[in-house]
Amino acid sequence: MKKLYQHLSSVVFLVLVFVLMLLFIVLPKQEYSSNEKRVLSDFPAVSAQSVFDGSFGTAFETYLSDHFPLRSFFVGLNSYYQLMLGNNGATGIYKGADGYLFSKPEALKADRLTRNTGYLSTFAEKNNLNAALLAVPTAGYILDEKLPAVHEEYVDEEAFALIQNSLAGRMPLIDMRNTFRSAQEQIYYRTDHHITSAGSYLCYQAICNQFGLQPVQRSSFSVQTSEDFYGTTYSRSGLWFTKPDTVEIWKDENLSVKVYVSEDGSEDWTHDGLFFMHHLDADDQYPVFLDGNHGYVHIRNENATGGKLLIVKDSYAHCLTGFLAAHYSDIYMIDLRYYKLSISPLVAEKGIDSVLFVYGLDNLMTDSNIAWLE
Amino acid sequence: MVFSSLLFIFLFFTVTVTVYYALPKRFRNGFLLAVNLLFYGYGEPVFVLLMIFSITLNWCSGLLLQKCSDNKTKQRIILIVNVLVNIGLLGYFKYAGFVCGMLRHIPGLSELAIPEIALPIGISFYTFQTMSYVIDVYRGDCRVQKSFVAFGAYVSLFPQLIAGPIVRYHDVADQLDTRHENFAEFDKGVKIFLVGLAKKVLIANRMGQLWDVLRADEEAGLVAAWVGILAYSLQIYFDFSGYSDMAIGLGHMFGFDFLKNFDYPYISKSITEFWRRWHISLGTWFREYVYIPLGGNRKGKVRQILNIFVVWALTGLWHGASWNFVFWGVYFGILLTIEKLFLLKVLKKLPAFISHIYTLFLVVISWIFFYFETTDGIFSFMGRLFSLADGWVSQNAAATILTSLPLLLIAIVACTPLAKTIRQKLENKAFVPVTDALAGVASLLLSVGSLVYDSYNPFLYFRF
Numbered sequence: 001m002k003k004l005y006q007h008l009s010s011v012v013f014l015v016l017v018f019v020l021m022l023l024f025i026v027l028p029k030q031e032y033s034s035n036e037k038r039v040l041s042d043f044p045a046v047s048a049q050s051v052f053d054g055s056f057g058t059a060f061e062t063y064l065s066d067h068f069p070l071r072s073f074f075v076g077l078n079s080y081y082q083l084m085l086g087n088n089g090a091t092g093i094y095k096g097a098d099g100y101l102f103s104k105p106e107a108l109k110a111d112r113l114t115r116n117t118g119y120l121s122t123f124a125e126k127n128n129l130n131a132a133l134l135a136v137p138t139a140g141y142i143l144d145e146k147l148p149a150v151h152e153e154y155v156d157e158e159a160f161a162l163i164q165n166s167l168a169g170r171m172p173l174i175d176m177r178n179t180f181r182s183a184q185e186q187i188y189y190r191t192d193h194h195i196t197s198a199g200s201y202l203c204y205q206a207i208c209n210q211f212g213l214q215p216v217q218r219s220s221f222s223v224q225t226s227e228d229f230y231g232t233t234y235s236r237s238g239l240w241f242t243k244p245d246t247v248e249i250w251k252d253e254n255l256s257v258k259v260y261v262s263e264d265g266s267e268d269w270t271h272d273g274l275f276f277m278h279h280l281d282a283d284d285q286y287p288v289f290l291d292g293n294h295g296y297v298h299i300r301n302e303n304a305t306g307g308k309l310l311i312v313k314d315s316y317a318h319c320l321t322g323f324l325a326a327h328y329s330d331i332y333m334i335d336l337r338y339y340k341l342s343i344s345p346l347v348a349e350k351g352i353d354s355v356l357f358v359y360g361l362d363n364l365m366t367d368s369n370i371a372w373l374e
Numbered sequence: 375m376v377f378s379s380l381l382f383i384f385l386f387f388t389v390t391v392t393v394y395y396a397l398p399k400r401f402r403n404g405f406l407l408a409v410n411l412l413f414y415g416y417g418e419p420v421f422v423l424l425m426i427f428s429i430t431l432n433w434c435s436g437l438l439l440q441k442c443s444d445n446k447t448k449q450r451i452i453l454i455v456n457v458l459v460n461i462g463l464l465g466y467f468k469y470a471g472f473v474c475g476m477l478r479h480i481p482g483l484s485e486l487a488i489p490e491i492a493l494p495i496g497i498s499f500y501t502f503q504t505m506s507y508v509i510d511v512y513r514g515d516c517r518v519q520k521s522f523v524a525f526g527a528y529v530s531l532f533p534q535l536i537a538g539p540i541v542r543y544h545d546v547a548d549q550l551d552t553r554h555e556n557f558a559e560f561d562k563g564v565k566i567f568l569v570g571l572a573k574k575v576l577i578a579n580r581m582g583q584l585w586d587v588l589r590a591d592e593e594a595g596l597v598a599a600w601v602g603i604l605a606y607s608l609q610i611y612f613d614f615s616g617y618s619d620m621a622i623g624l625g626h627m628f629g630f631d632f633l634k635n636f637d638y639p640y641i642s643k644s645i646t647e648f649w650r651r652w653h654i655s656l657g658t659w660f661r662e663y664v665y666i667p668l669g670g671n672r673k674g675k676v677r678q679i680l681n682i683f684v685v686w687a688l689t690g691l692w693h694g695a696s697w698n699f700v701f702w703g704v705y706f707g708i709l710l711t712i713e714k715l716f717l718l719k720v721l722k723k724l725p726a727f728i729s730h731i732y733t734l735f736l737v738v739i740s741w742i743f744f745y746f747e748t749t750d751g752i753f754s755f756m757g758r759l760f761s762l763a764d765g766w767v768s769q770n771a772a773a774t775i776l777t778s779l780p781l782l783l784i785a786i787v788a789c790t791p792l793a794k795t796i797r798q799k800l801e802n803k804a805f806v807p808v809t810d811a812l813a814g815v816a817s818l819l820l821s822v823g824s825l826v827y828d829s830y831n832p833f834l835y836f837r838f
Contacts, residue, residue: 007561008807009814013568014391016818021384052419061381068380068826078823086780091827150777152770238827 023069030067034283035075035235040066072240079238088148093237096146100190101233101242102139108155109365114166116370120312120357121170123373127347129310130354132210134174134203135163135361136195136316139188142180159361174206190245192231193360194286197223197248200320207320211354213306213327221250226280226288247285249275250323256303257325263295263338265346274299274322289318295338297321299331310347310355312336312373317358324356336369344374375416376536377567377620378574380825386413387624394628395555403527403550406628410530414495421494424463429526431459432504433519436511440518453512457505464501467494472695496536498692500529502659507543509663516544524550533624537617539635539655542662546630553629563626565810570619572817575824577785578613581605584778592758594771599758601775601782606745607738608785611640614653633658640737640789643729644721645709648737656692660685682714683707693744698752702743709736 004011033040044050044059051057068074082090094102117133124131140147141154160175167173179202180187187199195203201218208215229245257274260267271291279288290297293315299322306327311317312334321333332350334343346352359367375382390409397405415422435456442448465473474488507528510516519525528550534541588594588602615636625632635655642648649657665685671678683704690703713721721729742759746752758764767775775782787793800806 008811010561010564012811013564021388057416074823074826078827087777150773152773
C-alpha cells in the first residue's frame, strides 16, 4: 500500500490511460457528431497499399480522434481551460456578457467583397430586376458592449462603406445597423450567429419599405417558443455550460403557403406552411425555418396578389423569407452554395420581377460561390 | 508517430508497456526492436528498410572491427568505409537537394535537376548514434555488441528515435544487456513524461500558434514582432525540451537512463553557457567525435578557432539542409570565439542581469536565422523588429498578445528552475505523492483535451 501511495503518479496515470483505451475499444461508435454537424470517419480500409504509403496510419489517427471516449468532455475541458487562462476566443468564439457567444471577426477582404457585390448588381441589371441587397451586420459589431474587453476589431464599418461605394447608383443597400443598434428586443441569438425572429421582422419591415409593400402588423402573429436552443456558435465554442437560447416561431394564422424543396429546382417534395416543426426536437433548431440549407426552395402563396420574388441568399434569409411570403405569390429562394445551375433562365421562365439578396456580412466577404451567379 | 498524440499515448504505449512487462527479460530486447520498427514504420513504412539496413551495416562493422582487432590499418579502413557510408546515406537523403542547388551556380550546370528526396524521420539522430557506436568500438571505448537484436533495439529505440536525445552507445551499453526495471524508476519516468507532454502540448503548441499569427500579420507593429519572436523562442525550447523529457521519461519506464538534454538554457549568462545547457547530447557528440579528434584546443589558438568554426558550421548544417542553418551555426561560432578570446572574462565582471540580457538578445535573434530560410525573409522580419513603420502595435495584434499574456508569463517562469527548486524543497513531505499525481492528471487531461480539440500538432523537429 505504502509503495502504491509513494508512486501515486504512475498509478493514476496508468489507470487513466488504460481506462480510456478500454472505453475507446468497448464503447459503440457514433456515426454522426451533431455538435460538429459532420459525419465522423469510418474505420479506414486496410490494404497493403494503404499501409505502405502511410495513408492507413493517417486515417486511423483521424478515426481515433473522431471517436475518442468522452470527446465532448475533453473539448469542453479545453475550452474552459483556455478561458481560465484569459484566452477568450481560443476556439474562434468569444464568450461575451449575458450568455452571448460571438464569432471572432473576419479580416476585411475588400477585394472579394467588392467583387461579390459587383456580381450581384450585374446580375440584377442584366435581368432587369427590381433589386436590393440586405447585408446583415455581424453580432459582435452591433452588440459591442457585450464583447469581452479584449477583442479583435469587427470590420463592419469599413465593409459597409465599401459595399455602399460599390453599389452606388446600381442597387439599393438595406442597412440595418441603426435599427439593430436601437432595438429593444433580442436581435441575435446568443448561441448562434443568425438573427432571431424579432430581428428578422425588423429586416422584413425594411425590405417592405424598400419594395413599397405594406408590412403585416406585428400583432397579427402568434408567437410560439422553444426554450432549449443551442446553435452553432455554442457548438464551436465548447462552452457547454452556456445557458440555452430561445427560438420564437412567429405564425400568421391567416397565411397558408406550400413549400417546394430540392437542390436543383426540380421541386422534389412539398410541405405545408413555413415551419418545419420536427427540427425543434433536434440538436440544431434553426432549420425550423424553411428546413435549413437547400439549393432551391419555392414558396407558393395562392392568395397573395404581389408578383414573383427571387431571393439569392445564405442562411440568414431563412427566417425573414417567411414574412415576405404574405406578399408574393411565388418566392424562389436560391442558395448558390448548393444550387449549381444558372439562374437567368429561371427568372425568364417563372416571370420573376424582383430580386432580394440576403447575406451575412462575413459570408459576403468570404463566399466564393457568388462568382458563379448568372 | 509522435508521443504527443492520442495514438501513441492510448494505444501504442498501453499495449507496449503491457506486453513488455508480461514478457520474460530475455525476450524484451526483441520485443523492443519489433515495436521500435512498428513505431518508426507507422508513418513512413518504406524507411523501415533503410533503418534495418543501417542497423545491419553498423552491427557488421562492429563485428569486423573486433575481428581485425590486431590490425590497426584494417580497422582504420573499416572505420573510414563505415563513416563514409553513414555520412553518404545522411547526405543523400538530407543534403542531395541542397548540394545540387549549389552546383547549379556553376556555369554549365545551371540545368541540373534538383532531386526530390523525402527525408526519413530521425535519420539525423540515428545516423549519429550508429556512428558513435562504430567509433567507440574502433577506439576501444566500448565492447562489441554481439547481439543483432540488442544492437537493433539500441539504434531504433523508440523513445529517442525521432528527436533524440542522441544517446551514445557507451552510455547505454550496459543497460542493453541488463536493465533493472522497477516501480520507482517507472514512476520517475511517468512524471518526467507528463512534464514533457505539458511542455509540448500546453505551451509549445500555443506559442507556435501565437508566433504564426503575429508573424503572418505584417502590419502588426514593432511590439508584435518582438512578442512574436519571443513566442517562437519559447516554442522551440518547449517543443524540443518537452520532447526530450518525454523521451527520457519513457526511457525510465522501460529501464533506460538517458542523459539530460536541456538544462534551463534560457537562464544562461553567456552564449558559451547557453550551449552547455541547450541540446546537450548534440553538443557532446560534436565535441567528442569532431572537435576533439580535430585537435580541440591542444594545437594552438588559430587551430582551435578553425576547429570551432568547423564544428559550428556542421552543427548548423545538421539542423537543416539550407544556408540559413549554416549561417545560424557560424553566427554561434563567431560569438563563441569572441567569448573565448575575451568577452567571457568581461561578462563575468558585469552585473548578472546585463549578461542575461546580452545572452537572451543574441539567442532570440539567432532564431530568426533559424526560422526564415531566405535572406528576404530574414531582412523583412528584422525590419519589423527595428522599425516603427507599422507603429508600435496594431489593435488586433494587441488583442492577440493580451489574450496570450498569461500563458506567455507562465512559459517564461517555466524557463527557470523555480518549480524544480520548490519541488525539491518539498521532496520528503507526506503529501507530495498526491500533489505530484494531481499535477500529472492535470497535464494528461488538459493535453488530451487540447489534442482532441484541435489537430494543430505539428512537431517541429520532424525536419531534422
